[in-house]
Amino acid sequence: MADTTHGRSGDSDTRRDFLNLLVNSVAVFGVAAVAWPIISSLNPSQDVLALSSIEVDLSQIEVGQAITVKWRGKPVFIRRRTPEEIKAAESVDVSTLRDPQPDKDRVQKPEWLILVGVCTHLGCVPQGQKPSEPRGQFGGWFCPCHGSEYDTSGRIRRGPAPLNLAVPQYAFESDTLVKIG
């Protein structure tokens, strides 16, 4: 028995090493080939992806009014800014900001500010959409969870959040219709 299991010399060790390597490679490849579809199945499915853009009618929104729409399960803030809010957003010295970005990079039309309404700290929805809600010291949004304050361009100005409110991909299909996503 000993002969068949161990062979006579180092030669058989090399062959055994080779076989072990081969078997283990096949096993690793097999596990990976099985893990791939399983993990992939947890990613968004086709029906979820199919719903990843929405169209919003802007014609009913007055100057100074804000609405919240749901996009990919998250709130999207659409605020029709007043001239004062636009001016306040544009006049900030960008170099003093935590996440420096000029207002013109954050809007396509200065009147319409469109943001993903999710605080960049830990994912709460900031307040400030309704006139009755606190907007913080900078006139934008105030997150009730940990006190982050955003300005009228949705940029982080105070509090623990590291980044500005995200701007989703969107396009104006006409003056009163915007497609988000």
Place this chain on the structure above:
Amino acid sequence: MAAPVFKNAVVRWIDHRLPVFSYLHHEAYEYPTPKNLNYWWNFGSLAGFMLVVMIVTGLILAMQYTAHVDHAFNSVERIMRDVNWGWMLRYLHMNGASMFFVVVYIHIFRGLYFGSYKAPRELLWQLGVLIYLLMMATAFMGYVLPWGQMSFWGATVITNLFSAIPWIGNDIVTLLWGGFSVDNPTLNRLFVLHFLLPFVILAVVVVHIMALHRFGSNNPLGIDTKGPQDTIPFHPYYTVKDTFGLGIFMLFYVFWAFFAPNALGDPANYIPANPLSTPEHIVPEWYYLPFYAILRSIPDKLTGVIAMGASILILFFLPWLDRSPVRAGTFRPVFKWFFWILVFDCVILMFCGKNPPESYWMPFSLELVDADTFTERVAEIRSIPHDQALNAVGDMWGVNSAAGSFGIKIVRLGQLGTIYYFAYFLIILPLLSVFETPRQVPLSISKPVLGGGKAMAHATAKSMEKA
């Protein structure tokens, strides 16, 4: 059997405090296994593999499934159409159930032929029967989840089996349903139990393996291992053999899953459940067919249900019904025949369970015809009027033996099959234990494997003394 010394320091550190590595080394590496196991011994590990496949694919499917009567069917279709690789995971799970039963049935018949249920492995066998019962329950519940027509009516029929219990039967069924018919509460609880039971099975499998490792595997000669010369370490010998068998089995499995994914299922289950209309033919999945045939063979409701239950429960008592001291069928010249008749009988019962009970099977022309057609054939061949033929066909056994028109009613065939099934366990095995003269069994495993010879027999005797 000295404790192994591990090269890896972390492994050594852990093993000193929690000896999992020693345990694995002992039970899965050096574990002494009879050296003469043939490929019939692959099916235990294959069953374990299938359990893992079912749990993994099942967990992923459960993440996408909705257990609600309004959404269940559509959520399964969503898995098929929209979820990435969802079609593959579902087909692997769906056909995996069939494959699990294929390997378990072979595993069971292996045990029946080689006497693996005999002392000292009675508990091992009974734990296996328990696993099989749990599998049947789990598979039934899983079949309900897609909420197709067969799901719904299968659930209705199976739960109604309990209504056969005298006095309290209907109350029990209401309790099972959580209502007055199979409905949303039923679907919810069946989903929960379908999720739970595989883990119960896993636990019983662990105990099954503990019982197995107490005395080690039985082997094709059915004799005890008499010392180290009769055994080889589990690794690498049987890990390699099991892996090779697994590769072959996987070809078989993925063939079904990828090329004939719906061949083993019923197309009626792609019709959403309709509580107001029963499909024309209610047929269970193939792995239940023999038991379904036994149920239908008995014209009385309660007796039928008892017979069906008894057909499985009887396996629990098998170690005491077969008193023959010889384990392997190889050395039992008479037993062998009855065993293969039992295998054939189970195939016949499957056939009976699959087909409408009122139809006739004509073995000489290999045809299955309905009662009207059969009567016409009889009238034609015997040249007798139709009503006379009707009388001839309607006799007790539904057998008509006129030349060329021999046919047997499916339900009668099922009754014959049922009689043999029970007779095998209750009459044939106990009698064989007394009247059969077994052939001489080899002295040791080493002897036939190594060609025998006096030297070997001597060595065996010596090692027995040591033991």
